[in-house]
Every structure is written in structure tokens, then in C-alpha cells.
Amino acid sequence: MTAKTTDGKEIYNDQKIYMPYPGRMGKGSEMGRGPYEKSGLLAETSLPPMKHVHEKFEIPYPHAMVDKDGKKMHELINDELVVSVKVWYLPFGEMDGYEVLWFEEEKKIDLKTEWVWR
Numbered sequence: 001m002t003a004k005t006t007d008g009k010e011i012y013n014d015q016k017i018y019m020p021y022p023g024r025m026g027k028g029s030e031m032g033r034g035p036y037e038k039s040g041l042l043a044e045t046s047l048p049p050m051k052h053v054h055e056k057f058e059i060p061y062p063h064a065m066v067d068k069d070g071k072k073m074h075e076l077i078n079d080e081l082v083v084s085v086k087v088w089y090l091p092f093g094e095m096d097g098y099e100v101l102w103f104e105e106e107k108k109i110d111l112k113t114e115w116v117w118r
Contacts, residue, residue: 005078012059018047081109
């Protein structure tokens with residue numbers, strides 16, 4: 001998920017990784033083959049079939065301190081964001097030429113109004 005201002009400056013970039021089994025020792029992209037290489041305390045992060053998964057991203061947005069009526073206040077630098085979401089399928093765990101783009105959407109958000117991604 002990437003968020004940019006309307007002039008193209010990237011202010012946020014994050015990703016969520018879903019996989020059915022934890023990697024080796026709970027780290028990295030290599031798959032552990034036995035119980036001695038897996039950690040039993042990691043949460044299940046696979047995408048369940050026929051279920052909706054909702055993710056929340058908290059984007060710290062740049063602001064400026066301005067004087068209004070003799071008081072210092074926070075004011076957003078730009079009132080609009082362009083948010084793009086891409087969902088990739090990586091059969092071998094890396095972007096190595098075999099990846100498949102499942103979903104892509106880009107929306108312009110006005111920060112002055114209440115908005116929910118659905």
C-alpha cells in the first residue's frame with residue numbers, strides 16, 4: 001500500500017505478507033521443513049478461502065504549525081492523498097518474474113471528509 005500527495009511525493013509505503021506457514025525460525029522467506037525450524041508462537045497469516053480480510057494502515061501525514069487567531073495549530077500540508085493498493089501472488093516468495101498481480105486499485109482521498117476504504 002502506497003500513499004502519495006497529489007504532487008507525487010510518497011509519504012507512506014507499507015506491505016503485509018500472508019503465508020500459510022512461518023518461515024525458517026520464524027524469519028526470512030525460506031520455508032522451514034520440520035518442527036525444529038518452525039516457531040509455534042507465530043500467528044497464522046494465510047488468506048482463508050472465501051473470507052474477507054480487512055487491513056488497517058495508519059498513515060502519519062505531514063503537517064505544519066501555523067498561527068491562527070494567536071494560537072499555534074497543526075494544519076495539513078495537502079488536503080488530498082492518492083492511495084494505491086496492490087495484491088500480489090508470489091508463488092516462490094519473492095518478486096522473481098513468476099509473480100501475479102491479483103488486484104490493483106488507486107483512489108484519491110479528500111482528508112477533509114470522513115472516508116472509509118471498502
